[in-house]
Amino acid sequence: MKDPYSVLGVSPNASDEDIKKAYRELARKYHPDNYHDNPLADLAQEKMKDINEAYDAITKQRSGTSYSGAGGAYGSSYSGGSGYSGHTDFAAVRDALNRGDISRAEQLLDSASNRNAEWHFLMGSVYYRKGWYNEAHDMYRRAVSMDPGNAEYLQALNYMERGGQAYRPAGYNQSAGLDACAICSILMCMKMCCNCR
Amino acid sequence: MFGYVRPLKPELKVLEYEQYKACYCALCHCLGECYGLFSRAFLSYDFVFLAMLLWEDSRPVEYKREACVTNPFKKCPSCTRNELFELCAGYSVILTYWKLRDSASDDAFGKAAASGVSAALLKGAYRKAAGRYAEFDELVRANLDELAALESANEPSIDKAADRFAALLAGAAAHIKDEARSRVISQLLYHTGRWIYISDAVNDIKKDCERQNYNPIALKFGITDGVLSENTAAELKLTLTHSLNDISAAFSLMPENPWHGILKNIIYLGMPEVTRQVFAGEYEDIDYRLHIKK
Numbered sequence: 001m002k003d004p005y006s007v008l009g010v011s012p013n014a015s016d017e018d019i020k021k022a023y024r025e026l027a028r029k030y031h032p033d034n035y036h037d038n039p040l041a042d043l044a045q046e047k048m049k050d051i052n053e054a055y056d057a058i059t060k061q062r063s064g065t066s067y068s069g070a071g072g073a074y075g076s077s078y079s080g081g082s083g084y085s086g087h088t089d090f091a092a093v094r095d096a097l098n099r100g101d102i103s104r105a106e107q108l109l110d111s112a113s114n115r116n117a118e119w120h121f122l123m124g125s126v127y128y129r130k131g132w133y134n135e136a137h138d139m140y141r142r143a144v145s146m147d148p149g150n151a152e153y154l155q156a157l158n159y160m161e162r163g164g165q166a167y168r169p170a171g172y173n174q175s176a177g178l179d180a181c182a183i184c185s186i187l188m189c190m191k192m193c194c195n196c197r
Numbered sequence: 198m199f200g201y202v203r204p205l206k207p208e209l210k211v212l213e214y215e216q217y218k219a220c221y222c223a224l225c226h227c228l229g230e231c232y233g234l235f236s237r238a239f240l241s242y243d244f245v246f247l248a249m250l251l252w253e254d255s256r257p258v259e260y261k262r263e264a265c266v267t268n269p270f271k272k273c274p275s276c277t278r279n280e281l282f283e284l285c286a287g288y289s290v291i292l293t294y295w296k297l298r299d300s301a302s303d304d305a306f307g308k309a310a311a312s313g314v315s316a317a318l319l320k321g322a323y324r325k326a327a328g329r330y331a332e333f334d335e336l337v338r339a340n341l342d343e344l345a346a347l348e349s350a351n352e353p354s355i356d357k358a359a360d361r362f363a364a365l366l367a368g369a370a371a372h373i374k375d376e377a378r379s380r381v382i383s384q385l386l387y388h389t390g391r392w393i394y395i396s397d398a399v400n401d402i403k404k405d406c407e408r409q410n411y412n413p414i415a416l417k418f419g420i421t422d423g424v425l426s427e428n429t430a431a432e433l434k435l436t437l438t439h440s441l442n443d444i445s446a447a448f449s450l451m452p453e454n455p456w457h458g459i460l461k462n463i464i465y466l467g468m469p470e471v472t473r474q475v476f477a478g479e480y481e482d483i484d485y486r487l488h489i490k491k
Contacts, residue, residue, distance in 0.1 A: 034449070
C-alpha cells in the first residue's frame, strides 16, 4: 500500500488539522460532481478511493483505536454517471450508455426511425459524452420542448445550462480575480510611484 | 497553430516568466537546428504549452545560456534540448506546413499566394519532420482533409467541424505508453483543440462574413453581418465553458511536473481570459505578446 501521508501530500509530522485540510482539498478536487458523465470519471474515482483510504489509515493510526471510515463521507456518490433507466423505447441504447459504449449507442440511435423526445434526449447524452456540447444542448432542448413534463430531460438541460463544474485551486477563481485591465492600470500606477526602471 | 493558448502574464511569477521564456527559446533553438531558420518564424505559444504538458513529472528541467537568433551578441537562458523539445518542434513544423497548404488553396488570392510560397519554403523542413513523426503527419493530414471536406460542404455543425481539429490535437498524446496518462492528456488536448477551433471561429466571424469564407458559427446561426447576438454569444460561451471545465478536470488528474505553476496559470487564468477577449472583440487589440526580448 502507498504511504498514506504521501497520498495526501503532507508530512508525517503534520497536525491533525493540516491533514484534515489536505484531505478536504483533495476530496474537493476529485469530487464526482467534477466528473459528471466525464470519460475520465473512473480515474477520478480511483484517486478518491486512494485518498479516502489514506485518510482512514492515518486517523486510525493516530487515534490508536479502531476507527470506522470518517473519509467515507466523500466519494460515495460515484455511481457511474447519471444512470439511464426508467420507462423506455430505447432499452438497448440506455444499456449501451450505462456501459459507456458510446459508439454503440450512437449507432443504434442513427438507425432508429422513432425520433421522439426520448430519442433526442438520448442523442443529447451521446453528444454530451463525446464532448460535443453544442449539439448536446440542441438535443436536450428539443427533447424538453417535445415533452416538457419529463423530469429526466429537464434535469439534463438544466445541468447543461449551468455550465457544468470543475475544480479550481484557491486563488485561481475567475470571478474573484481582477481583470487584466485593472491589473495593468495598477501596474502602471505603481510604476509611476516608484522611480525605478 | 494559432497562439491562443497562453499564460496570463500579469499573474505569472517573475521566475515562472523567465522559465516560460527559456522553454520558448529551447523550442526555437530546436526548430533552428533541426529544421532551419525559416521554421522558427512559425513557432506559437500553443507548442510551448504542448511541451510543458507532455513533460514527464520525473524529468528535471536544465538550463543553459545560449545566443539568440534575434541578438547573437547576448546570451540568454534556454532549457537544454531533449527529445521532447524535438518532438514538439517536429509537430509544429508538420502542423504549420499543412495549415499553410490549406490556406494556399482556400484564402483570398494575395494571402493564398503568400501561404503557397511559405509552404514551398517549408517543404524541406516538413519532409524531415514527417519522416521522423510519420504517424502524427498521417493523422494531421487525414483530419485536415476531413475538415476541408466539411468546409466545402458548408457543414453547419460547430461540434462536427471542431471535432476534426480537436482529434488532430489529441493525436499529439498518441505516442504516450502509459494508458491512463495517455487518456488524460488526450482528453485535455481534445478539448484544447475544440476550444481553439471555436474561439478562432468567434474571433474571425466578421472577416469570414465579409469574405464569405466558411465559418460554422455563421452557418449555424444564420449570421451574415459578422455580429453575434447576445443569445448566440451566451450559447457559445456556455459551450466553451464546458470544454474549459473538461480541460481542468483532466488537468487535476495529472501528477505535478516542473511546469505545474505555469500550466495552472495557462489553464485556470490564461485560457478563460482569452475567451473573454475573443467575445469582447479585444483579442487582436490587446498586446499580449510576451515580448520575448533578448
